[in-house]
Amino acid sequence: MDKNDLIFNSRHIWHPYDSIINPLPCYPIVSAKGVFLTLSNGRKLIDGMSSWWATIHGYNNPRLNQALKNQIKNVSHIMFGGIVHPPAISLCKKLISMTDRKLEHIFLADSGSVAIEIAMKMALQYWKKKDFKKRFFLTIKNGYHGDTFSAMSVSDPENSIHKLYRNYLPIHFFADSPKSKFGGEWIKNDINSFEILIKKNFKKIAAVILEPIVQGAGGMRFYHPTYLKKVRLFCTYYKIPLILDEIATGFGRTGKLFAYEYADVSPDILCLGKAITGGTLTLSAVLTTKKISKKISNNYPGCLMHGPTFMANPLACAVATENLNILQENKWKKQVFNINKILYKYLLPIKNHPMVDDIRILGAIAVIDCKKEINIEKIQQFFVKNGVWIRPFKKLIYIMPAYIIDKKSLKKLISVMIKSLNYYFFFI
The missing domain is CATH 3.90.1150.10 (Aspartate Aminotransferase, domain 1)
Incomplete structure (x- = not known):
């Protein structure tokens, strides 16, 4: 170059x-290996970003490379409509075994933002036959769920990334973001804003959506697990599906395989992406319960109305399966x-x-808030x-x-x- x-x-x-x-x-990178960009x-530069959360086992991982080579000999891509292939089956078996036992059905997509779109469609179609009024979502401020339109609509409306589009997006319900910090004391009235909104608007709310424990691009905030426990209780009480966005936090980044484990709760819909392929190819997955998927299938038009061209791409599924194999070795x-x-x-x-407002550390994440x-x-x-x-x-x-970074490089x-x-x- x-x-x-x-x-x-x-x-x-x-x-x-x-x-x-x-x-x-822009800085010209011509190759990468381990934690080094050339x-x-x-x-060489020591990479502190894992290519935005994704490259958890480092670059040019030989096992992930081999998985790609093995699969490309068979088929690199094929449509998923009316067709199934071994990499998709292997990956879905892994995902079902690694996530909460209530999550039995999987929709494979091609990016994190699209996974959010699909999750929101699932929630809307879940209610379609029974309740046409349920078309709004409840979330919390300082959240970020992606850059496509529905994903933007449930991200913080004041976030500078998205406020440009505010007048074009549906207006949903935003509770105050939690003040109780992860590892700190639980503030009892922290849930009040959320409680008021869900009590007042439960007849209009199709689903609750939030990032569990870690709010990413909305401010890199880490909140108390009790908040998530309370949210789960309210969703259960009002029979509103809970969508958890683990696109950034999933697959070990926070110190748990999934961040929702800190609160010992289970989602009704789970969104995964980023690190799912170990940072090699784009892929995402949306997992849901039998109850939700059956209701969608029984409602008009009898199917989930989404079908990305590169859905369940065999190359991505094959490398994702090997990535999960590595993770399962613990x-x-x-x-x-x-x-x-x-x-x-x-x-x-x-x-x-004097330049630091706060230091936040959780798992393999560190933030200096200036x-x-x-x-x-x-x-x-x-x-x-x-x-x-x-x-x-x-x-x-x-x-x-x-995760493979050595002590010297991290220091x-x-x-x-x-x-x-x-x-x-x-x-x-």
Whole structure:
């Protein structure tokens, strides 16, 4: 990749949440292995982002690569309408065995946002024959569920990513986000806002949707498991389906295989994605109960009205199955525990730094919540110069490294994060 390629990129290729006229600099990556990204000039960066939560076993994992090679010899893609194939069956068997026993039926899609769309469609079709008024969703503020339209509609309406579209989206119900922190004391009135909304509007609500324990791109907040327990109780009482979005948190990231396990609850609909293939290919899954799937099938038109072209892509299913095989060997538990221990030891002591508002750590996730908004371009240059890849947003400098990261590399990520706080010109 030469200078002309980078010029072409800046002139013609759009990147996430970026301008085409005045884009942020892009760094040319030509290969990756383990936790290291290799720039075109040969320099290596320690990846702190796992490619946005996904690459949990590191890049170029030989077992995942082999699974892809084995499958591509047979069929890389085939339509799923009227056809089934071994990789899809193997994957669904794994998912059913690893998730809550009430989740018996699976819809395979091709991205996290689409999984949310499907889950919301499931909820709407569940009520269609019985109650046409149930067409709204109840969620909590500071949430994020994706960038497609229905997913945006249940993400925080004030979130800067989505408020541009606010006047075009359905208006749903938003309870105050929990104030009780994970690991802290439970605040009894924390559930009041949610309780008021569900009591007043239960006849209109098709489903409750939220991210369990960890709110991701809406602010990287970690909340008390009791809040989720209370939500589950209200959903059960009012017979409203509970959709849990584990697209970011699923498959061990929080220290539990799924974040809902912290509250010892079960969802009626579960959305999975990101790490499902170990960061190799895009895939998502929506799991639901027999009760919901049978009701949908008995209501008009007798089927779930969704069918992505690349649904149950055999390559993605094959590599996802091998990814779950690796997880079932349970090495991830010790890996995440060790990451968590190092994060607490080296990051928590800076909580009184003048630029730090809060430090949040859970499983293999660490967040520095800064007192001022970050100049992304300047701080990104600093990170790359110091040999790490970290992508902050708003006031947050955060990492969620691959589970396989070694102690030396993790300590370097942490030290560079801390060092960046001492440069005032990185903050707006």
